[in-house]
Amino acid sequence: MKYLHHFLVLFLFPIFSIAQDSTKVVTKRIYTTKPLNNNEAPNIDGIIDDSSWDIAEWTGDFIESQPDENTPPDQQTKFKILYDQKYLYVAYRCYDKEPSKIEKRLSRRDGFAGDRITIILDTYHDKRTAFSFTITAAGVKGDEFVSQNGDNWDESWNPIWYAASKIDAEGWTAEVKIPLSQLKFGNDKEQIWGFQVTRLIFRKDERSGWQRIPADAPGFVSEFGELHGLIDIEPQKQLEIQPFAVTQLDTYPEEEGNPFRDGQDFKLNGGLDAKIGVTNDLTLDLTVNPDFGQVEADPAAIALDGFQIFFREQRPFFVENKNIFDYRFANGFDNVFYSRRIGRNPQGSFTELDGEFVDSPTNTTMLGAAKFSGKTKNGWSIGVLESVTEREIAKIEDENGNRREAVVEPLTNYFVGRIQKDFNERNTYIGGIFTSTNRSLGDPFEIDEENPNTDQTSELVGTRENNLNILRKSAYTGGLDFRHNWKNRKYFIEGNIVTSHVEGSKEAIEETQNELTHLFQRVDADHVSVDPNRTSLTGTGGKLVGGRSGGGNWRYNAGVFWRSPELELNDVGFLRQADEIRQFVNARYLFLKPTKLYRRANIFVEQFSTYDFEGNYNRIQYEFNGFINYKNNWWTELGFGHKPRIFTNTFLRGGPRWRFSDENFVFLFFGSDQRKKFNFTIGHVNASAQQNNFSFQRYVLRLNYQPFDAFSMSVNPEFERNPNKTQYVTETDFNGTPRYITARIDQQTLSASIRLNYNINPNLTIQYYGQPFISRGRYTDFNYVNNPIAKDLAERVTLYDQNQISFANEEYSVDENRDGTVDYTFDDPDFAFVQFRSNLVLRWEYIPGSEIFLVWSQGITGDGVPSDHLFRSLNNQILDQQPDNTFLIKATYRFVL
Template identity: 85%
Template sequence: MKYSCLYLALFLVPIFVYAQDSTKTATVVKKRIYTTKPLKGSEAPTIDGLVHESSWDLVDWTSDFIENEPDENTPPSDQTKFKILYDQKYLYVAYRCYDSDPAKIEKRLSRRDGFAGDWVEINLDTYHDKRTGFSFTITAAGVKGDEFISQNGDNWDGSWNPIWYTATNIDEEGWTAEVKIPLSQLKFGKSKEQIWGLQVNRRFFREEERSVWQRIPQDAPGWVSEFGELHGLIDIEPQHQLEIQPFAVTQFDTFPKEQGNPFRDGEEFKLNGGLDAKIGITNDLTLDLTVNPDFGQVEADPAAIALDGFQIFFREQRPFFVENKNIFDYRFANGQDNVFYSRRIGRNPQGSINQLDGEFVDRPNNTTILGAAKFSGKTKNGWSLGILESITEREIAKIEDENGNTREAIVEPLTNYFVARAQKDFNERNTYIGGIFTATKRNLGDAFEIDSDDPNTDETSELLGTRENNLNNLRKSAYSGGLDFRHNWKDRKYYIEGNLIASHVEGSKEAIEETQRELTHNFQRPDADHVRVDPNRTSLTGTGGKFVGGKSGGGNWRYTTGVFWRSPELELNDIGFLRQTDEIRQFANIRYLFLKPTKLYRRANIFAEQFSTFDFEGNYNRIQYELNGYINYTNNWWTEVGFGHKPRIFTNTFLQGGPRWRFSDENFVFLFFGSDNRKKFNFTVGHVNTWAQQNNFAFQRYVVRLRYQPFDALSISLNPEFRLNPNKTQYVTETDFNGSPRYITANIDQQTLSTSIRLNYNINPNLTIQYYGEPFISRGRYTDFNFVNNPIARDLGERVTVYDQEQISFADDVYSIDEDRNGTTDYTIDNPDFAFVQFRSNLVLRWEYIPGSEIFLVWSQGVTGGGDPGDHLFRSLNNQILDQQPENTFLIKATYRFVL
């Protein structure tokens, strides 16, 4: 610990030495206004990047940009100017980006939303709500970037892909760009004159400098709330958007042939089609529809292993669910906990299958989405609205034995998902209140049942086969509802926000009992007096929420404090994401920002945090302290360092249904640093080191990220990562000893190696080739098996008792335990050693042949295997990936977007 403090002190002292005091009084910045004019009878500009049409003379240039980063409120290296025109269908923008040395303009190509090289962007707060906006970016190389801005600039969603048009040109003065944005792609209310928030932001690449039209001080409480204004939009009619996008997909799969398995004959061909549509009900609100959606070109999820038993969160990548996701977002506690987690829709089938020896199973990988509709948007008077409805198909697994006898098992029922979300702004957009409601309904009574009392049952089964209903573990229905609010004051520098959530799930006795026993709840814990398993219950009702307040702008200091809770009976995982319940957490943090650059750094900050947790029985489970700092040097290299201390660590979940467990006190330290990311070659190197008293456990993570762009059209990244995770008390299993539960842990030596590889080749801004690949290897070896003696003892030796050689023996991959040494085996433990090896890759050619219409050529490859835990990692890589026949998917997808 003393070395961690020393490292941090050496890091922080130079910052304080060179830091300059920022202004203590509030900064008052005058709002700028740009007044546009209509084209009327003038001919619309041709979008070719050359600002020479006479129609541009209808309006004046506006300039006087001011530097925003790194040295705020100083003149930029080179000036920028722009002008805006409009007609009844389009908004036109022209830019002139001056550059004293045009030969050095960086024209790096990238895929859409790559934001490489020099660029300029316009941000439009068309709702004028001072929280949300639309962003359109154009690079000097002609690559588009478009994002939806929310949370006053804290969230930029690049999944939004509207149709718009642009072109650029480089000349002796610098570079120019023209942009044409259909008003149908924007949302705004109906009024005589529109007043929109406006900002134009330029990146001057070689100096890594940002300059803006409307000055935004570094201590401002947000981004959108500080915009200037666009005036002069008179009598523009809201555009009722109507887009229809049919698609067709052909897919050919190859995979290793399995002898005797009728479902794995080595290849499979599929032909599919569907339809997406976007209908503007009003200019504010849009109805999105999808029928038989296909997500075949979506990048594979990264490989991961969770020995703690908890579910793993994966981000949403499907376009239908990603667009406007900010409206449906309802994070109510911390981390990824969310009332709506769209990956529940179309999830892997959940039903179990009683597979017998000699049987082969054809199980669907995902649940078919029959259709989905999403109604969302924001009105001029401050209402954010979202309604989502989706129906997924009943999924059936086919089972066949060696003699050709077949049967079926329902592994996912017909299910309806519903989400409704609303928020209302008021108090001059400084306050909002909102709510959410979700419902999941499953049809669990749709099995084809065989009457066991019918004498013809056996004959019928032989002729028609049987269909089993294996859905007793699923809940029949699940509902949740919540309220949220936020209030800002003193020019949005201070805020308070909070939310409440309640859930109610219903199902059979078996389903609700299983819910009580899930790791999320653990009602069966023997030492818990406030929860218990009730096998007769058919419903559960729980609550959660948070209250937070703090300072978000003004001066150098930022701070936050609050509390959140999740009651033991809260259950959201039918349509949300909830990792753990039975927790109350208090937290507080403070940050100091160094706002003025010096000879040492461009920007820097220091952050301190503390939190403590309790369960609903009143047990004091955890306290943690952390201090970290970040500095971006004048040469654009950077360093991030921090350390933390956990003097108290209790958990109700480690023994997976067993009693409360204590870990030894823990310390951690991390250090990351990287080079200038503008360079053709740049890197990041990092290390995380965690250690506990008595060597209870440790965690070491080594990270290297390498990025190389040998020429403008090609970029390569390689991100290897190696993790060591030894633990003397890794949970293994629960067994029975003389009628009492016995919890077994062991010393695990776990090593994990992964490397993500990305290559992007851009033939032009609309034609790209992208490759992603990731080998993943993890192996764990268990030794020194022990049983839990006193799970909350401070001393590790009292917490567990290690079996001696007379108590434990190993044969035929099974550990036999004679705990009382009477010569008779008391219980056995299957060998938990493991080696998991996986390789996934995607090669995608994407051609946007006209704006909004695309063709994808995709080659996906995957290998998954279980290696020998006795091998080292690279031998597993060779044996289980390089020497194995992979599964391949070849896919062609074509879309055409009709804009009506």
């Protein structure tokens, strides 16, 4: 092991000590626009024939950025810009010697397919954020909000703007009209904006730009040229109101005798979204009774380790301007604000008796929300979000018609406040965040007003139960973050810190201490223990990292992050596991100049190790990977790694620290040219541990086909197999001693996501998404934990022999001491989870910003037979079953006032 450490030191030391700065100073280009004054505004039809365009001058001389940076592009481009008090106008001339080869592929908005040209405006001139507007040769629009100096592009931003394109004998042209109300800028007499125009020639995969940005530049937005000449334009206060109406019909298999499942439900709903420009920089977004019916279903997943699964946000209200509220810390997967907590599945529980039927909500209703966000000209980034979710009630009825109710989610208020300030010519920022969650839990039991004398300990007829004592009453989080760049942004140091405080009943805080995130009940932990009398917890987390982000061929960073045992964020944030300290270092070498073999390539090396707050040394990992994009645009990604030490505090769910055998892993992905009408990706991941403790195989196939410009399809099947000799099963008691039981598992998972897109025109699209998902686990060779930290697997666990364990009536019985008496039992853990979800959506943007959706959603979820083959489960549980269907019509109209 010491030799490996010596190798890393020798390998990384030259990176940090002798990497040379090869970036040369690039002259900033300036374009000066002209006002329309009293001239008539150009008609946006894609044909540059209006006399008003003669006011402005053409500019061009684009330089290639990919694949061969700082060389003349194959085809040149030019543009000109005009403005008046309400709009910015842009005209493009994209020359092409072979107009018949221009790719004019249709797609949905933000599809970014085919030949295209983009204007990117850093209106704050903060050198970190920008607004991006793309028009394709087919007339499809794309718009994104750019943040983190080009590292983050948010497609969810959907401003109102106008564009058209036209192919002619010289190539293609386009005209764009951008309302100034959709941009944010200050009130200086002359605006100076950061500014870039980029073009993609799709068939050559050639990118060029008006302002040269070197391949080794430390950022993107920070390297823009400048747009001058915007004189005396007035900031436009945005005011938009968007009411909507929804009709929804749900159909499902009728269940005889179940009053809540009679075969169909009909709903009529409406609401309102509004966007109010408080100032030109800051916007207030409001939503009342929002509806998210057209949002694509989450992909199916199953996790045997017990940890929660992260799903990306898809609801428009939350995804727009989400970069302002983002506060990732530690390893980058945890976040102080995770908007999926708002409107989450109800968390309350109740006891369902035999013969009862239940109608329980699947999500919490969001009554309303307000979001105040934006960035000022002087560098203040501000975000404030307030939301209230409704108290949710499950209805329960028995066979005799007796009804009761259970409160499964309380009335809850969520608050998030985020602020950042730029300094030092935008090279430094300092920020902070504060969140709060407050629940109205009420009394443990609330008598129904219509039946005040009902005995709740008997039949509970006409009563309402409030079983929310396990929920925390309140949760607060505060944090500070910073980043400092120097030497033309080539080097950086950044960090953040988070403090959390949760309060609740003794039951709620004890439940928190016992959750998988914390596991204070661990039997071998001296630094934590469960205190049943506590009513609050306070914890911290954070990170400190520094490195090189640009200049030359090397990129590297090193740092440390931590999450203390009492840190708790999961009321309105996302935290997978507390009680960890991690050290990490990584480096990447970029091959910036294309050769006869490749267009671009890079190699990457990483090392990290982890500890808990008791000082246990839990893990170390080494990884190496590389990527190459060949001259013909095929590509390969290869990586491998070694884990010589793997300990975990969570595997036995409160039991002692556990050791896995040493692991090696390798992955290989390669694919064809993704510009082609048909392209594919094939991939394989393989991991294995010593003594065959466990292994993991993942097979990936991604097929994409676009037979003609208006239609595309993709099929992405995946198969995973994850055998493990020591999969956790349960904990039981053996003569007063905890007994932790594991077993050999053969887990197989098969899934396939299917997408079909048909574009009638850029504003009228039909999209289909479907995903069958099957996961099956069969358990054999049951054993119990003997020495959980032994290096030898045979010492770690002890197998039951055939005289110790028997199976009958879906239950295992164990006579561990072989005295003829059953010492303990546990249920059969075999499982087969089957799910199918699909969405068929017709979307028509009949005028900019106003839409009609026609939606058909379908879903099936069930339990298969573990002994069946995966494909038989697919047939029996999906193809042969009547699904649940949702038919939905949603109409919106966007008033711009």
